Amino acid sequence: MNQFKKSFYRKIKFDTDISSNKTLLSNKICEQKILIIGGAGTIGSSYLKQILKFKPSKITVVDINENGLAELTRDLRSSDLLDYNPEYITYPVNLLSDTFDKIFNSDNWGVVANFSAHKHVRSEKDKISVEALIKNNVFGAIKLLNLCSERPPKYFFSVSTDKAANPVNIMGASKSLMEKLILSKKGDFRVSTARFANVAFSNGSLLDGFIFRLQKKQPLSCPEDIKRFFVTPEQSGQICLLATFLGETGNIFFPKLDFHKDQIFFKEIALDFIKDNGFIPELVKSEKEAKEFDFDNNPDKYPIYFFKTDTSGEKTYEEFYTYEEDYEIDKYDSIGFIKTSEVEISFEEVLQDFESVFRNKNSNKSDIVNIINKYVPDFMHIETGKHLDQKM
DSSP: OHHHHHHTOOOOTHHHHHHHTHHHHHHHHTTOEEEEETTTSHHHHHHHHHHHTTOOSEEEEEOSOHHHHHHHHHHHHTSSTTTTOOEEEEEOOOTTSHHHHHHHTTSOOSEEEEOOOOOOGGGOSSHHHHHHHHIIIIIHHHHHHHHHHHSOOSEEEEEOOGGGSSOOSHHHHHHHHHHHHHHTTTTTSOEEEEOOOEETTOTTOHHHHHHHHHHTTOOEEEESSOEEOEEOHHHHHHHHHHHHHSSOTTOEEEEOOOTTTSOEEHHHHHHHHHHHTTOEEEEESSHHHHHTOOSTTOTTEEEEEEEOOOSTTOOSOOOSOOTTSEEEOSSSSSEEEEEOOOOOOOHHHHHHHHHHHHHOTTOOHHHHHHHHHHHOTTOOOOOOSOOGGGOO
């Protein structure tokens, strides 16, 4: 499995950029107080492990996943990352709750890093699921930025996504709107964000699902026409570390991956996964045929169903920036960044626009899309009437 995971990652020189900026990073992180929201997830926990190498004095981790926080702490305590004995505490708390305000206002933070997000296109189903997504990705950003305006940190970072570039799904468009909200504060305190690739085998990802299917002796399925950029969990933490402290306020960072060479089809990964686990891929023609596969009489084969993408919000490729954006790719070895202007946007108006749709019993998902389009004009929503909960 480890060899398989390594086989499709391009070696990007994040270590080189971290090493060449080691003094700068140490000066900015050592003895600082760090608040990480969404820190129990794959990216947030990887970021935390990177930042602990520079010995902050205090680390507070917030996440709604209580079990995830427990495992994060066991993981850290079983390594040497906390051996220098910083102040460390976790809270299973929702960012949108009043309890979170008490956590934020309990100290003056050197770094506030936000990884709390609905990150899957799967989150786009109906009005209710989209409301939950908007409240997390947009309302959560507004709340956190308002709190930071009252008690500004030295560094504010919030993770974005490659799906924010030319968005076609609500998740990506919500992150594009989040970027605009962040940029509206670039003159008030230091802010930055990062768009990056799929984090391979991250919690809830398709590749993570492959492992569960194999363990449960269930068939695999995946789209045959979708390709994506991939980084490892460790690389995701390295990108976010660099994006928090390098460059200037308002920069949007991205990994230096080639649009044509570095995107990989899920189909290729699925076939390699099956072979790496000692099986011969058995291509089937439907979900029904996949679920009826006779494992007992075909011990050397493993069923997999490939389908063409037909769900809302899916495009066949991703990109990190548009050619209209002012991007720089030569300053660092492993990351590029977009240079941005300050954005004027009313937090109150954004909240009121969405709340009016959420309160209206007769509104639907398309009404929410229209509100997003008001703030993200390049959002070209792909609506098919189908969603991923309808597939294996």
